[in-house]
Every structure is written in structure tokens, then in C-alpha cells.
Amino acid sequence: MAELHYELVTPSRLARSGDAFMVVVPGTEGDLGVMAGHMPTMTAVRDGEVAIYSSEHQIETKFHISGGFAEINEKGLIILAEEAKEEN
Amino acid sequence: MPSLKSLKTRVSSIKSISKITRAMQMVASAKLRRAESRLAAARPYAKRMAQVMSLLAARAAGTPNALPLLNGRGKNQTHLLIVTSSDAGLCGGFNANIYRLARERALALEAAGKTVQFYVIGIKNAPVIRNNFSGKTVHATAREETSPVTFENAQKIAQDIIQRFDAGEFDVAHLFFSHYHSVLSQEPTETQIIPAAPGSGNTKAQDAANTNDASSGAIEFEPDEETILSTLLPRSIAVAIYQAMLENATSEQGSRMSAMENSTRNAGEMISKLSIQYNRLRQAVITTELVEIISGAEAL
Numbered sequence: 001m002a003e004l005h006y007e008l009v010t011p012s013r014l015a016r017s018g019d020a021f022m023v024v025v026p027g028t029e030g031d032l033g034v035m036a037g038h039m040p041t042m043t044a045v046r047d048g049e050v051a052i053y054s055s056e057h058q059i060e061t062k063f064h065i066s067g068g069f070a071e072i073n074e075k076g077l078i079i080l081a082e083e084a085k086e087e088n
Numbered sequence: 089m090p091s092l093k094s095l096k097t098r099v100s101s102i103k104s105i106s107k108i109t110r111a112m113q114m115v116a117s118a119k120l121r122r123a124e125s126r127l128a129a130a131r132p133y134a135k136r137m138a139q140v141m142s143l144l145a146a147r148a149a150g151t152p153n154a155l156p157l158l159n160g161r162g163k164n165q166t167h168l169l170i171v172t173s174s175d176a177g178l179c180g181g182f183n184a185n186i187y188r189l190a191r192e193r194a195l196a197l198e199a200a201g202k203t204v205q206f207y208v209i210g211i212k213n214a215p216v217i218r219n220n221f222s223g224k225t226v227h228a229t230a231r232e233e234t235s236p237v238t239f240e241n242a243q244k245i246a247q248d249i250i251q252r253f254d255a256g257e258f259d260v261a262h263l264f265f266s267h268y269h270s271v272l273s274q275e276p277t278e279t280q281i282i283p284a285a286p287g288s289g290n291t292k293a294q295d296a297a298n299t300n301d302a303s304s305g306a307i308e309f310e311p312d313e314e315t316i317l318s319t320l321l322p323r324s325i326a327v328a329i330y331q332a333m334l335e336n337a338t339s340e341q342g343s344r345m346s347a348m349e350n351s352t353r354n355a356g357e358m359i360s361k362l363s364i365q366y367n368r369l370r371q372a373v374i375t376t377e378l379v380e381i382i383s384g385a386e387a388l
Contacts, residue, residue, distance in 0.1 A: 009132050009133045009136055010133060010239075011130055011133045011134075011239040011327060011330055012126070012129055012130060012238075012239060013129040013130075014129065014132045014133075027310055028310065028311060029310045029311055039306075039308060040306070041307065041308040041309070042140070042144075042307060042308070042309050042310070042316055043309070043310035043311075043316075044310070044311065044315065044316055044319055067323070069140070069316070069319070069323075071140055073307075078136055080133060080140070082239065082323075
């Protein structure tokens with residue numbers, strides 16, 4: 001299964017980028033599990049957690065983001081957030 | 089002819105000035121490195137935001153109830169010139185270059201019968217604008233509003249500007265800042281930030297919308313295009329201002345570094361010139377004294 005390329009960007013830095021099995025984005029209309037080959041979507045993101053899955057049951061890391069927006073296109077997922085803080 | 093003593097004090101004062109300028113140069117180069125890395129870190133976000141905005145803007149250009157921030161209000165009578173500058177001086181022609189560009193623009197707009205207002209970010213250009221365009225400054229930021237350069241600060245400024253736009257204070261906003269290429273070259277730049285779509289309402293934008301629809305296919309919007317656009321627009325303005333402030337901060341340090349390098353070199357040149365003059369004068373004094381002694385001895 002192809003990996004999803006994702007980027008999490010804030011105004012002050014590129015917080016994280018890489019390839020993942022799935023990224024769960026807290027959209028304003030509900031959480032989205034984005035995997036490779038997701039249809040092109042633009043969504044506003046509510047303040048909450050972005051979870052990056054390295055495999056089906058394995059959460060690689062979580063980010064708390066606020067003031068965000070996400071774009072999914074054929075190249076992958078881009079999350080623009082005003083703030084992103086890694087949780088451990 | 090200056091006296092020996094006055095030459096000596098001049099040399100020593102130039103020496104201490106050159107110490108200061110050399111220190112400032114080193115501080116500026118350290119700050120420049122930091123500013124450069126911040127600028128580089130901020131570029132991905134700004135780039136992505138610009139891409140998303142242009143896509144959304146092209147799609148929304150055709151819709152009749154488009155947002156005023158994007159397409160304007162169909163007027164362009166009052167122009168707000170947002171002029172950035174530094175908070176500290178001694179940075180060469182940095183502030184003057186930005187001001188010159190803004191002034192040209194303001195004079196051209198006034199000649200065309202438009203009303204011009206100024207919004208000054210950074211304290212150094214505020215007095216110049218107040219003197220030359222008196223009563224036209226709507227706001228000049230205080231030091232606390234712009235330093236340190238953070239996204240929150242940029243956002244506050246953006247909110248203030250958007251509020252003024254919503255209150256109908258102006259129709260078009262131009263942003264003036266210094267674009268950073270390298271230490272040696274910083275270019276004063278102008279961009280229009282409100283309305284965001286430069287060719288708003290014309291056929292070109294609609295063409296772009298059509299070609300974009302054809303190429304990118306169906307995109308799903310959650311909640312819907314307009315809600316997204318209306319939340320993104322203020323943010324993209326904040327990003328534009330943040331980016332301008334960062335570019336400016338970097339350019340300022342670059343400009344200060346080269347200005348201080350020049351003045352250190354000038355100080356060195358002056359010191360060597362004055363030392364030669366001092367030595368000549370000293371020799372002349374000794375010669376005169378000798379001549380006086382010898383001729384005095386001969387007279388005995």
C-alpha cells in the first residue's frame with residue numbers, strides 16, 4: 001500500500017513532513033482519516049489533535065494544532081496551522 | 089593648520105567610533121544569520137498559503153457575491169499604503185529606499201486624484217512620512233507592536249488593518265517592504281494585499297478559474313468554498329504581513345552589516361590619513377624647534 005506524503009506547516013517553521021500510513025485530521029465537520037489516494041479536498045480544521053499513523057494500529061506521533069486548514073491533493077496532504085505542538 | 093593635540097584627539101575619537109562600528113557589524117552579522125534562518129523557515133507556509141489562495145481565488149472570482157477582501161468593493165478611491173521600516177537606525181539606506189518607493193507611489197496616486205493614507209509599521213519611517221504627508225498617517229506602530237517579529241504580532245496588525253477595511257476607511261491596500269535577496273542586495277518591493285485578487289472581476293481571472301477547474305478536477309470543500317475562503321483571507325493577509333516583516337528584518341540586518349562594514353573601512357582610511365598628517369606636523373614642529381635653537385646658538 002502506498003504511503004501518504006504529508007506536511008505540517010506553521011508560519012514559523014515546517015513542523016513535520018514525511019510519509020505515513022494514515023493521518024487523522026480534525027476537520028470542522030468531523031475527523032478525517034486521510035490515506036494515500038484520498039480525493040482532493042480542502043477543509044477548515046478545528047483546534048485539536050492530528051494523529052500520524054505509521055501503520056494501521058501504530059500511532060507514530062500526535063500534534064496539537066490550532067488555527068488550521070488542510071488541503072489534500074494528488075501529491076498528498078498539507079496542513080497549514082498557526083501553531084503545532086508535538087505531544088508525547 | 090590643526091594643532092598636534094587636536095589631531096591626536098581626532099584620531100583617538102575615530103578609533104573608538106570604528107570600534108563601535110566593527111562591533112555593530114559583528115552583531116548584525118550574527119543577527120542576520122538568525123533572521124535568514126527564520127525567513128527560510130517561514131517560506132514553506134507562505135508558499136503553500138499563496139498556492140491555496142490563488143486556487144480558491146480563481147474559483148471564487150466568477151461568483152457574484154464574492155468577498156470584498158478578495159475582489160474589492162468596486163471602488164479604488166482611497167489607498168492605504170502600508171510602509172514597513174526598522175525600529176533601529178544606522179542601517180544605511182534601508183528605510184530611505186522603502187520610503188522612496190512608497191513616496192513615488194503616493195505621489196502618483198495623488199496625481200491621479202486618489203486619496204492616500206499611510207499605515208507605518210516600524211518606528212523609523214513614521215516621522216519622515218508625518219513630515220512629508222502630514223495628517224495622512226492613520227496609524228504608526230509602537231516598538232512593542234513589531235518586536236520581536238512573531239506571527240502573533242503580524243496577526244494583530246493584520247486584524248487592525250482588516251477592521252479598518254471593514255469600516256470602509258480605505259479600498260485598496262499596498263504593502264511596501266524590502267525584499268531580501270542577499271547581504272548586498274535588498275530590493276524595495278510593493279505588493280497589493282487588499283483586495284487579494286489583483287485582476288478581480290476581469291475576464292483574465294475567470295479564464296484562470298476555468299482552466300483551473302479543468303485541470304484540478306473536482307475538489308471537495310468542507311464546509312464550503314466561501315466559508316473556507318472567508319476564514320483563510322484574513323489569515324493570508326496576516327501571513328503576507330508576517331512575511332514582509334521577516335523579509336524586512338533580514339534586509340535590515342544585511343543592510344546594517346554592509347553599512348557598518350563601510351564605516352569601519354572609512355574609519356581606517358581616515359585614521360591612516362590623519363596619522364600621516366600628524367607625523368608630518370610633528371616633524372615640522374621638531375624642525376622648527378631645531379632651527380630656532382641653532383639660530384639662537386649662532387647669534388651668541
